[in-house]
Amino acid sequence: MAVILVIEDKESMAQMLSQALQAEGHQVIVARDGREGLQKFKESKLDIIVSDLKLPHKSGLEILEAIKEHNPLIPVILMTAYGTIETAVKAVKEGAYDFITKPFDPDHLIHLINKALEKQRLVTENLILREEFAKHLKLPKIIGKSPKMLEVVEKVQKVAASHTTVLLLGESGTGKELFARAVHYLSPRKEEAFVAINCAAIPRDLLESELFGHERGAFTGAVARKMGKFELADKGTIFLDEIGDLDLALQAKLLRVLEGEEFMRVGGTVKIKVDDRVVAATNKDLQAAIAQKLFREDLYYRLAIFPVTIPPLRERADDIPALVEHFVNYYCKELKKELKNFSPASMELLVRHPWTGNVRELQNCIERAVILTDGPVISPEHLGLRVKELAEAGLADLPMEGSLQDVSSMATQFAESRMIRKVMKETGGNKTKAAEILKVSYKTMLTKIKDYGIENP
Ligand SMILES: Nc1ncnc2c1ncn2[C@@H]1O[C@H](COP(=O)(O)OP(=O)(O)OP(=O)(O)O)[C@@H](O)[C@H]1O
Ligand SMILES: [Mg+2]
Structure with a gap:
């Protein structure tokens, strides 16, 4: 099932489309003009947008531009009458997924939508695949039947099903990353993305944009808009590895995001809201870091809702x-x-x-x-x-x-x-x-x- 926004000013057409798409099992949100369309786009989590090209308040092209500005991955299908085909072709060049000429058979639109969703799924997957993820698509086997290990496994199994933030603690090489993947693959989010980021491996200047994304031109070298890991992990799990190495300014931004606030890409003006399950890990002593004022206490409590300590092998x-x-x-x-x-x-x-x-x-x-x-x-x-x-x-x-x-x-x-x-x-x-x-x-x-x-x- 997908969530589809239909922007169409003609009542009968909007109703017909709603019914046809709902019959396919999709959830449909209808907007009756461009302004309302953008409003609904911003406040809902959508998978695809079907918009008329000629609309009151804002044209389909303007809508397309605004949407692509906010989320370059979401497919937009435009509906056009005969007279506006040229505009529609232009729209496809500017990033619309496709257009469909009125009058059309709803089945034709449904076919287009399915194709777009499939393509979008591949694009998202590919993006994530390209990120460090390719090697371990599936959960590797966790070996260990010692009582201490069984305790950890049981804890992880219990917490996985929820949305709760998990903090994995343990010396280097104990299996924190392995267990982070376990939390994801044992959770209802397992079909969605697992996106890992190592906070210690990325220079501070780049880390903010890696986490939250950036707009084109946000800094020298930002030649294109880039989605951050938080956006890539939307609906899935983000793994913040070596969280103890995050600097204080980013700790503050992270805390706000963890508290459910919206964030902006670096150099951006649009607020973004995501639904990520957070798993963090560190081999540092966070209590000591708090005492040294290197780690925010409030962030610690936000992360340590469910701490799991992996015992050293010895x-x-x-x-x-x-x-x-x-x-x-x-x-x-x-x-x-x-x-x-x-x-x-x-x-x-x-x-x-x-x-x-x-x-x-x-x-x-x-x-x-x-x-x-x-x-x-x-x-x-x-x-x-x-x-x-x-x-x-x-x-x-x-x-x-x-x-x-x-x-x-x-x-x-x-x-x-x-x-x-x-x-x-x-x-x-x-x-x-x-x-x-x-x-x-x-x-x-x-x-x-x-x-x-x-x-x-
Ligand atoms: N119980 C286990 N069964 C099988 N393999 C394991 C187990 N624990 C760890 N490993 C393997 O050991 C290696 C190190 O584990 P991992 O990367 O998860 O450790 P880590 O705690 O994240 O280490 P670091 O703090 O150095 O990043 C990985 O190749 C992992 O697959
Ligand atoms: Mg690790």
Whole structure:
């Protein structure tokens, strides 16, 4: 169903069109002259406009111009009598979708409308596709069955159905963007656009126009009108990533928009109202930013209606094996390599690693390992984890992060790898002797040597 504005001064014609379009399941709004037409255009959310060319107060051409000024994407179909065909042709050149000559069969108009709607849908989709979106049209799989992860998933599932603003918090690489998409694809808006914008990646001067759009000539380089992300995400979801990096002036404008106020494109005079579901994310401590007067408290409360914190990977090590399996399958397929397994030692290393870069770091590690491994088994040296570097470093360099268990496991690995290196050197690389000295089995010795990437001295 589409919402159609019909601007037609002749009562009988307006009625006939209304009935025909309503019979097709569309919602019809009728205006009886140009001025009323523009008024209704501004106050309603429309999908298409059908306007007579000759109208009291404002002509169809003037209406077309005003509409295109406001929303260049909305299709306008003009109805024309014989005498005005030339004007209609001119109108198409100026951006009207098409024209239809009176008298006409309503079915012909309906056909035109359907075509226009289909084209408009493609244009909108394409616009969004071109924006950073192409890669992940669908929701990627969310892996994780640890209690902490299940809690997050359940929260997201519950909030998705509503219109509520969601604030995703968590360290870098924990999956904030993934969950932002989940909110959208689990919501009734899933057929509409999901538009992401990274507030930290765009220079401040450009960010306002990226968010809210700009008019032609608004600044040097603004050669054409551009819709902002808020307009592109209309009826869908806008994902404001790295919201903690937004500067104070834009925070103020954003707050007004979130409170339902209209906004103007940069350099614009027309007020725009959109219906966006907002999901925001940050890895910053917003409370601290508020204390430092870098983040507006009122905006924080507006965003944090429903906060969801994604726990760091080291707090849900149970999820690691499943994530590893998921990524190894993915990369073996993508890199066209035979499917690989992990040696028990490398899996253990993966599970115990503190993963300060969270799932993203794990993902990169697996990708690298798949590239580096020629055979069917991935062993510790393919993982390139920090244990090896640490062996060369001092105890003071051990990262003080993660749980107590993480820290002590790192310290153990550190001490073991130092000790094995020392003994291997003393024995001239004799593994049997080294095992004897260290009081471990020969097999354990071999595993550890591999794990810690110790070459023969
Ligand atoms: N639970 C999960 N299951 C599967 N893949 C995941 C999971 N969590 C994260 N990923 C993957 O890890 C990578 C990083 O996730 P994402 O980009 O969502 O993190 P982020 O929190 O937005 O990070 P940053 O703060 O650095 O932007 C992505 O490729 C994502 O698909
Ligand atoms: Mg992110």
